Amino acid sequence: MSAVRVLIADDHPLFRDGMHGLLDSVEGTEVVGEASDGEEAVRLAGELSPDVILMDLNMPGKNGIEATREILQDDPDMGILVVTMLEDDDSVFAAMRAGALGYLLKGAQQDEVLRAIRAVANGEAIFGPGIARRVMGLFSAPTPRAPQAFPELTEREEEILALIASGHDNAEIADRLFLSLKTVQNHVSNIFRKLRVADRVQAALRAREAGLGG
The missing domain is CATH 3.40.50.2300 (Response regulator)
Known part of the structure; x- marks a missing residue:
């Protein structure tokens, strides 16, 4: 050797x-x-x-x-x-x-x-x-969670926002996340209120600017 x-x-x-x-x-x-x-x-x-x-x-x-x-x-x-x-x-x-x-x-x-x-x-x-x-x-050591793009939103709300930005409607989001349509509608209303946007288009724009829904 x-x-x-x-x-x-x-x-x-x-x-x-x-x-x-x-x-x-x-x-x-x-x-x-x-x-x-x-x-x-x-x-x-x-x-x-x-x-x-x-x-x-x-x-x-x-x-x-x-x-x-x-x-x-x-x-x-x-x-x-x-x-x-x-x-x-x-x-x-x-x-x-x-x-x-x-x-x-x-x-x-x-x-x-x-x-x-x-x-x-x-x-x-x-x-x-x-x-x-x-x-x-x-x-x-536990891996720290990545910071949320929108701290004011819950994890579920941010997940739904990303799906909105990807072009999914409420019914598709409900099917994808195994939620009722009413629950999704409530989440979407909360998202609009917290982000101070008027509709899905504005919400999607905010999400894409933050890197969601790509």
Whole structure:
């Protein structure tokens, strides 16, 4: 099995030296280059085609998020493992959106770093324990409801307004929503009153301006 080829991108020489020494001391990894900023990381990624890039986020000039995004635009299969001091939600999720496969905090145990490098080289997503809990919390959180186009209307009234804008008459709306014709007529009257419109045409125009009934 060939060694995992690693590019280290970090603006701190001591960190680069320490990581280089660690990867040189174990079998299965090979450091092919070092970058001290985002611009250099992008350039070396193109020149060296590493399997995994260890990417710091807070670097001068082009930061790690921008570098990650640019590198993956050129080579979507390249594995990027963020190794940083930043543990705030914005940084974590920005890295994920940019396409990073892994996220570790500096100070992670050596075994954890090596395991993460191998996982990312295999195309697997991996996060440090604290980061993983935060990511799971994001995906398990309830999705907030999208704001209504017309807050003054109930959900049912807005649903009926969208159908009016699509050209349905009251009888068709009643059949579609399994409501009585009288109930639909009452809803339509309430919609006209709340939107201060005189008829279906004006109501439909208001709805289409808000993106309903398209």
